[in-house]
Amino acid sequence: xxxxxxxxxxxxxxxxxxxxxxxxxxxxxxxxxxxxxxxxECPHVSDEARAKLGSAAQPxxxxxxxxxxxxxxxxGNETVLFRHEETFYHQTALAIRLKEDDPESESRVEDINxxxxxxxxxxxxxxLVALTEESGDPEKYSAFVERCRANTNLALILVSGSPDCxxxxxxxxxxxxxxxxxxxAGNLEEMAxxxxxxxxxxxxxxxxxxxTARLADxxxxxxxxxxxxxxxxxxxxDELTDQVIIRRxxxxxxxxxxxxxxxxxxxPNTDKFSRALEASVFIAKYAxxxxxxxxxxxxxxxxxxxxxxxxxxxxxxxxMEPKLYEVGxxxxxxxxxxxxxxxxxxxxxxxxxEASRIPAYLLIVDTEGTSVLTxxxxxxxxxETITRALDESGVVEKLDHxxxxxxxxxxxxxxxxxxxxxxxVLVGPKEASGIPKFLxxxxxxxx
Amino acid sequence: xxxxxxxxxxxxxxxxxGATEKEGGTRKSTVTIGGETTLPFLHFEGxxxxxxxxxxxxLDNLPEEWPEVLKEPYRDVLDNPAQWAALCEEKYGADMICxxxxxxxxDWGDTAPERAAETxxxxxxxxxxxxxxxxxxxxxxxxxxxxxxxQAAAGENCLIGFATEDNYKTLAVACxxxxxxxxxxxxxxINIAKQVNILISEMGYKPEDIVIDPNTGALGxxxxxxxxxxERIRLAALDGDRMMAMPIICDVGFDxxxxxxxxxxxxxxxxxxDEGVRGPLWEAxxxxxxxxxxxxxVNLRHPMALEKVRKQIDALxxxxx
Ligand code: B12
Ligand code: SF4
Numbered sequence: 001x002x003x004x005x006x007x008x009x010x011x012x013x014x015x016x017x018x019x020x021x022x023x024x025x026x027x028x029x030x031x032x033x034x035x036x037x038x039x040x041e042c043p044h045v046s047d048e049a050r051a052k053l054g055s056a057a058q059p060x061x062x063x064x065x066x067x068x069x070x071x072x073x074x075x076g077n078e079t080v081l082f083r084h085e086e087t088f089y090h091q092t093a094l095a096i097r098l099k100e101d102d103p104e105s106e107s108r109v110e111d112i113n114x115x116x117x118x119x120x121x122x123x124x125x126x127x128l129v130a131l132t133e134e135s136g137d138p139e140k141y142s143a144f145v146e147r148c149r150a151n152t153n154l155a156l157i158l159v160s161g162s163p164d165c166x167x168x169x170x171x172x173x174x175x176x177x178x179x180x181x182x183x184x185a186g187n188l189e190e191m192a193x194x195x196x197x198x199x200x201x202x203x204x205x206x207x208x209x210x211x212t213a214r215l216a217d218x219x220x221x222x223x224x225x226x227x228x229x230x231x232x233x234x235x236x237x238d239e240l241t242d243q244v245i246i247r248r249x250x251x252x253x254x255x256x257x258x259x260x261x262x263x264x265x266x267x268p269n270t271d272k273f274s275r276a277l278e279a280s281v282f283i284a285k286y287a288x289x290x291x292x293x294x295x296x297x298x299x300x301x302x303x304x305x306x307x308x309x310x311x312x313x314x315x316x317x318x319x320m321e322p323k324l325y326e327v328g329x330x331x332x333x334x335x336x337x338x339x340x341x342x343x344x345x346x347x348x349x350x351x352x353x354e355a356s357r358i359p360a361y362l363l364i365v366d367t368e369g370t371s372v373l374t375x376x377x378x379x380x381x382x383x384e385t386i387t388r389a390l391d392e393s394g395v396v397e398k399l400d401h402x403x404x405x406x407x408x409x410x411x412x413x414x415x416x417x418x419x420x421x422x423x424x425v426l427v428g429p430k431e432a433s434g435i436p437k438f439l440x441x442x443x444x445x446x447x
Numbered sequence: 448x449x450x451x452x453x454x455x456x457x458x459x460x461x462x463x464x465g466a467t468e469k470e471g472g473t474r475k476s477t478v479t480i481g482g483e484t485t486l487p488f489l490h491f492e493g494x495x496x497x498x499x500x501x502x503x504x505x506l507d508n509l510p511e512e513w514p515e516v517l518k519e520p521y522r523d524v525l526d527n528p529a530q531w532a533a534l535c536e537e538k539y540g541a542d543m544i545c546x547x548x549x550x551x552x553x554d555w556g557d558t559a560p561e562r563a564a565e566t567x568x569x570x571x572x573x574x575x576x577x578x579x580x581x582x583x584x585x586x587x588x589x590x591x592x593x594x595x596x597x598q599a600a601a602g603e604n605c606l607i608g609f610a611t612e613d614n615y616k617t618l619a620v621a622c623x624x625x626x627x628x629x630x631x632x633x634x635x636x637i638n639i640a641k642q643v644n645i646l647i648s649e650m651g652y653k654p655e656d657i658v659i660d661p662n663t664g665a666l667g668x669x670x671x672x673x674x675x676x677x678e679r680i681r682l683a684a685l686d687g688d689r690m691m692a693m694p695i696i697c698d699v700g701f702d703x704x705x706x707x708x709x710x711x712x713x714x715x716x717x718x719x720x721d722e723g724v725r726g727p728l729w730e731a732x733x734x735x736x737x738x739x740x741x742x743x744x745v746n747l748r749h750p751m752a753l754e755k756v757r758k759q760i761d762a763l764x765x766x767x768x
Pocket of ligand 1: 344
């Protein structure tokens with residue numbers, strides 16, 4: 001994000017000499033802010049100011065990657081505080097914590113690999129496993145990391161306070177670019193050394209945003225720049241506050257020491273249900289990584305759905321190409337169902353038709369990506385638009401009948417649609433979940 | 448590091464629902480919401496004088512279509528709104544009851560408006576906490592029934608919903624006459640939200656007595672739209688727009704229990720896990736997210752959702768400093 005004119009003005013010589021072609025330094029700063037001139041036009045600007053203004057061209061929150069290959073995770077590079085201002089770009093990575101001393105950890109890796117769901121045509125899944133050292137024994141920990149690594153291609157977080165343990169683990173898994181967690185005031189040099197040696201991103205843990213910023217700054221001086229911040233808050237309330245402060249400092253103040261993605265942990269001492277709710281708060285409010293030890297699907301599915309929703313681009317609803325779709329292998333007697341091209345609507349209906357095991361045609365009307373009722377209320381799903389879609393799809397050539405199934409919520413369209421299109425309208429159920437029963441009954445009747 | 452606090456010029460209106468004996472009603476407790484001078488739970492920057500309030504839904508007809516997980520906690524009282532409401536208060540600890548007069552609707556019983564008023568009275572007698580009265584969403588029936596309900600509840604300072612852009616006059620008049628608070632509903636549209644508030648105010652109804660229902664989309668089914676509209680409403684309020692400064696009510700239970708993910712059984716979808724957790728969590732997570740966007744009252748259904756959402760509120764309101 002660009003600096004404001006006033007921010008830039010503070011860095012100029014303030015002599016109003018006019019050599020830049022602008023009458024005053026302030027006028028020049030304003031032009032610069034709106035990118036109508038270049039800093040090179042001012043011959044008097046100091047080196048220090050040039051460096052600062054140059055860094056304003058960098059993204060305010062650094063893009064950090066963990067892992068390699070197709071399961072690599074990108075964090076940061078956000079530009080706004082509120083999704084309606086633009087969109088959130090790099091969705092919160094969900095990490096599941098596995099403990100070294102837990103005998104079930106290794107079998108849980110397999111379960112975690114299976115935490116993948118398809119929602120609205122998108123693959124949603126867990127991104128990381130956080131492998132927690134508990135023994136203090138480098139050999140034991142590195143063996144644990146190696147075994148987990150062999151059983152998953154998810155990106156890794158290595159969690160330990162011991163540089164020795166981490167070094168041993170990095171020997172086995174450093175080539176997968178794991179996140180090292182974490183550098184603290186006490187071990188900063190050693191941790192930064194490891195991050196440099198193995199070219200891995202590094203988490204920085206301080207007490208509150210101030211100390212965390214100071215530590216991040218020192219690590220940057222050592223030459224490690226791929227950082228992830230943890231302010232070790234004592235409560236959910238503090239966590240929310242810290243997340244907001246970090247995001248604001250980075251975006252509004254261009255405060256570089258906090259210009260990194262953040263990591264948040266759910267409270268292991270509360271019940272599972274509450275941990276899931278906490279994680280959802282972190283997804284909404286700015287955490288780039290959420291680490292939790294929940295791994296049952298009833299907790300993970302709602303969390304992944306939360307993430308999908310919060311990170312949806314508000315400027316463009318996910319939509320389908322409006323055309324005739326086939327579900328299964330429909331033939332000339334198969335039913336024809338009509339709906340809108342909002343992805344959520346399409347996939348909900350498609351899923352139910354598939355579940356019915358009755359092959360069918362699905363005619364998707366162009367409603368500019370809006371749901372059935374929204375489109376109906378906005379007059380985009382009506383007798384005319386449906387008739388046009390019927391005509392353009394050529395579906396009449398594919399069927400021996402002229403019956404179509406209309407969503408139950410728009411039953412009022414039936415009469416006009418029959419007149420307009422010449423098709424017979426059958427009113428379907430309101431909710432898509434009623435479709436299998438409806439289609440089966442329809443089939444029985446025609447048989 | 449420089450401190451970073453926004454200098455908001457506005458505040459959310461403070462609204463109280465319910466009236467004790469001293470105030471002319473029969474409630475033992477009242478609920479006050481609103482008054483925020485900052486964004487949700489950012490205590491470092493402004494004041495958040497009241498906690499968000501949690502209501503439990505009570506229906507006036509048997510909710511046969513509810514999944515078992517949701518019916519179970521109310522097993523013996525589902526056909527008796529008064530007993531149902533009492534259970535919500537005594538056993539499940541709701542801050543308020545949201546009585547939904549669904550049976551008025553032509554598709555769901557088409558019951559007489561007078562019956563709705565009787566139900567309101569019965570629920571008031573069976574409970575001591577503040578009451579939200581929710582119409583059936585058929586404008587004609589609501590216009591017949593809600594004024595009778597308002598009368599039956601005179602003195603109790605209820606919150607009655609809902610007024611819309613096309614249908615607000617009857618309800619506004621009734622709420623004005625019997626001194627109730629009003630819900631102004633709009634279809635996830637910030638301009639319409641403001642417009643309804645203006646229309647109601649022009650009838651002589653105090654803008655400070657309005658609560659906004661921006662329309663809820665459930666998790667996975669439109670919540671992103673609701674979330675952003677609520678954030679925009681709240682930012683407008685903090686920036687000093689008096690016609691957006693109303694507290695917000697979120698009708699979460701109704702919307703989240705319609706979703707497939709809340710209702711489906713584990714037998715049908717083994718990969719989705721236990722529905723006994725998944726259903727209430729779907730509802731609770733919808734609520735917790737909308738609280739982050741500025742919700743002040745949340746209507747819920749499952750007692751476990753209520754308990755856990757309250758626990759989150761405790762953590763977010765608590766002394767974290
Ligand atoms: C999110 C939302 C929006 C979003 C748009 C989302 C989108 N991409 O469509 C926004 C904020 C933009 C929006 C705008 C509007 N909205 Co709107 N919106 C909603 C909301 C909250 C959820 C809609 C949704 O996503 N549903 C999920 C999808 C999957 O549902 P669906 O498409 O209906 O599909 C289901 C069924 O119909 C069925 N089904 C679908 N296809 C088929 C096919 C067959 C054959 C069968 C059998 C079944 C079937 O299966 C699905 C699952 O059960 C609803 C209220 C609510 N809680 O439902 C209001 C709602 C639909 N909106 C409404 C209105 C009025 C509007 C506006 C006109 C308001 C305005 N004046 O600005 C605008 C119009 C926008 C425009 N000009 O294009 C009203 C409609 C009122 C009515 N009964 O007519 C609603 C009901 C809200 C309300 N109570 O007032 N909206
Ligand atoms: S040339 Fe530089 S110092 Fe001179 S007026 Fe322009 S900005 Fe100011």
